[in-house]
Amino acid sequence: MAATAQASKCRIAIVGGGIAGLSAAWALEKARRANPETGQEIEYALYEAGPRLGGVIASETIDGCVVEGGPDSFLTEKPAAAQLCRELGIGDQLLPSNDAQRKTYILVRNRLVPLPDGLMFMVPTRLVPTALTPLFSWSTKLRMAREYLFPPAPVGHDESVADMTRRHFGQETVDRLVSPLLSGVYGGDASELSVRAVLPRMVQMEQQHRSLTRAMLAARKKAPHPTQPASRSLFTTLRGGMSQMVDAIAAQLLPGAVHLETPVHAITGVEKLVRGLPSAHAGWTVETAFEKKLCHGVILALPAWSTAGLLRFIDHPLSEALAGVSYSSSITVTLGYDSSDLAKLPPGFGFLVPTVENRAMLACTFVHTKFAGRVPPDKGLLRCFLGGSGNDRLLDESNETLTRMVLQDLDEILDLRAKPTFVRIHRSRHAMAQYGVGHLERIHLVRDRVAALPGLALAGNAYHGIGVPDCIRTGEEAAKAVLEFLAKQPAAACAH
Numbered sequence: 001m002a003a004t005a006q007a008s009k010c011r012i013a014i015v016g017g018g019i020a021g022l023s024a025a026w027a028l029e030k031a032r033r034a035n036p037e038t039g040q041e042i043e044y045a046l047y048e049a050g051p052r053l054g055g056v057i058a059s060e061t062i063d064g065c066v067v068e069g070g071p072d073s074f075l076t077e078k079p080a081a082a083q084l085c086r087e088l089g090i091g092d093q094l095l096p097s098n099d100a101q102r103k104t105y106i107l108v109r110n111r112l113v114p115l116p117d118g119l120m121f122m123v124p125t126r127l128v129p130t131a132l133t134p135l136f137s138w139s140t141k142l143r144m145a146r147e148y149l150f151p152p153a154p155v156g157h158d159e160s161v162a163d164m165t166r167r168h169f170g171q172e173t174v175d176r177l178v179s180p181l182l183s184g185v186y187g188g189d190a191s192e193l194s195v196r197a198v199l200p201r202m203v204q205m206e207q208q209h210r211s212l213t214r215a216m217l218a219a220r221k222k223a224p225h226p227t228q229p230a231s232r233s234l235f236t237t238l239r240g241g242m243s244q245m246v247d248a249i250a251a252q253l254l255p256g257a258v259h260l261e262t263p264v265h266a267i268t269g270v271e272k273l274v275r276g277l278p279s280a281h282a283g284w285t286v287e288t289a290f291e292k293k294l295c296h297g298v299i300l301a302l303p304a305w306s307t308a309g310l311l312r313f314i315d316h317p318l319s320e321a322l323a324g325v326s327y328s329s330s331i332t333v334t335l336g337y338d339s340s341d342l343a344k345l346p347p348g349f350g351f352l353v354p355t356v357e358n359r360a361m362l363a364c365t366f367v368h369t370k371f372a373g374r375v376p377p378d379k380g381l382l383r384c385f386l387g388g389s390g391n392d393r394l395l396d397e398s399n400e401t402l403t404r405m406v407l408q409d410l411d412e413i414l415d416l417r418a419k420p421t422f423v424r425i426h427r428s429r430h431a432m433a434q435y436g437v438g439h440l441e442r443i444h445l446v447r448d449r450v451a452a453l454p455g456l457a458l459a460g461n462a463y464h465g466i467g468v469p470d471c472i473r474t475g476e477e478a479a480k481a482v483l484e485f486l487a488k489q490p491a492a493a494c495a496h
């Protein structure tokens with residue numbers, strides 16, 4: 001297979017067509033359009049192994065209901081995703097969560113107990129709701145009061161989220177609150193996730209105030225008055241589904257730039273030869289089943305395990321560090337109902353299931369309540385999560401078995417026996433990066449080693465946040481880093 005020589009443009013390959021790769025592609029497209037100003041001629045190609053773009057983002061409409069296989073929304077406080085939507089001309093499709101109805105339950109001995117008011121992640125900030133909640137035993141409530149008066153000393157090193165929570169509020173807070181919150185959000189295990197990577201604000205608060213309760217109360221004093229309605233919702237989504245974002249980017253990219261069902265098998269550094277001897281870096285060859293292309297820049301927007309494979313022969317320690325980022329898998333089972341069948345559902349966004357309850361289900365979202373207008377008024381939609389850290393075996397179960405497990409849990413938890421009008425199952429294998437203890441050191445090492453690879457950048461959920469806005473930001477930053485590298489090269493550098 002011969003490397004295809006092309007005209008004198010800076011060629012950039014993006015590997016991975018999830019939201020990180022797509023946002024990198026959009027950043028490159030904007031730079032290409034601005035070319036008369038920057039003088040940088042750019043050509044890019046995006047390679048995606050699967051048959052469609054979006055990675056874990058997968059929306060479809062069934063019986064008028066928007067069904068999400070992956071993310072259903074993003075945190076409003078992280079601006080990158082909404083900003084991207086506005087840039088793409090779909091700002092009018094942004095839809096806030098229905099926060100007036102925001103209430104989340106935790107399953108405790110098969111009873112749904114609402115999270116008490118004033119709880120800020122694991123930190124209680126209001127006395128009466130904390131004292132009255134059946135979520136915690138009296139000994140845990142006393143422990144919470146003691147944390148305010150006699151907080152533990154910071155440990156001075158990274159530790160798991162479970163360890164930090166236990167030091168401040170005891171094991172029951174880990175079991176009934178922090179573990180279910182993290183397995184619901186991260187598909188993760190609180191006893192493995194790094195507190196410095198996952199909850200950096202808590203670490204900072206502990207350093208400043210020792211007591212997390214005192215720190216939260218101080219932060220709340222500075223926030224707008226609680227009687228004023230919040231100016232923005234906690235979550236934002238798109239009316240027609242998260243895939244609207246994917247489709248809007250795809251519609252802006254250069255025709256022919258996207259290569260679906262084209263996994264990249266190998267990447268190799270190319271060196272310029274002077275009198276037959278390698279002298280300087282001249283780019284990268286990107287190899288697929290169809291071509292071997294010489295590129296001046298490469299963006300790897302992949303899960304870390306996939307990036308590790310491609311960099312194995314380029315930088316072994318870097319590849320090892322990437323391979324050390326573990327991933328969990330998840331399964332969503334979405335069930336459509338006639339709204340009359342869900343009349344007995346408690347009000348709210350849904351519930352979380354602690355591991356100690358020994359159930360297949362990790363969480364369930366009442367989709368028709370969380371967002372207005374994504375489910376017809378005569379319908380209801382429940383989205384159940386299975387899988388999570390250490391539960392990969394569930395991925396191999398048949399759809400029938402998974403449906404049976406979910407229906408049994410819904411019957412026992414919600415007393416729901418009605419037959420769903422449809423069931424849709426999505427499996428996301430090794431898709432959620434898990435930031436284990438020591439993650440930040442690992443990522444510093446990755447950053448330093450990548451800096452030594454000219455014109456190569458990484459993006460995706462393995463590094464600085466797994467949410468959609470974080471992934472968008474990494475894609476934009478990777479594009480910027482590659483463009484800045486190319487801008488510093490002599491004009492002749494892209495002439496081969």
Ligand SMILES: Cc1cc2nc3c(=O)[nH]c(=O)nc-3n(C[C@H](O)[C@H](O)[C@H](O)COP(=O)(O)OP(=O)(O)OC[C@H]3O[C@@H](n4cnc5c(N)ncnc54)[C@H](O)[C@@H]3O)c2cc1C
Nearest residue numbers: 016018019020049055056070071072263264460461467468
């Ligand atoms: C079920 C679920 C629910 C979630 N819910 C939320 C939520 O509500 N809010 C939120 O903010 N975040 C949520 N997340 C997290 C967030 O969606 C992801 O972290 C983010 O979308 C990942 O984007 P990405 O581009 O980094 O990776 P991916 O979406 O995994 O994309 C990577 C792409 O690379 C491709 N690929 C792999 N190897 C190769 C190769 N060698 N060559 C070419 N292509 C390759 C893959 O096929 C894939 O398409 C959720 C995730 C899951 C799985």
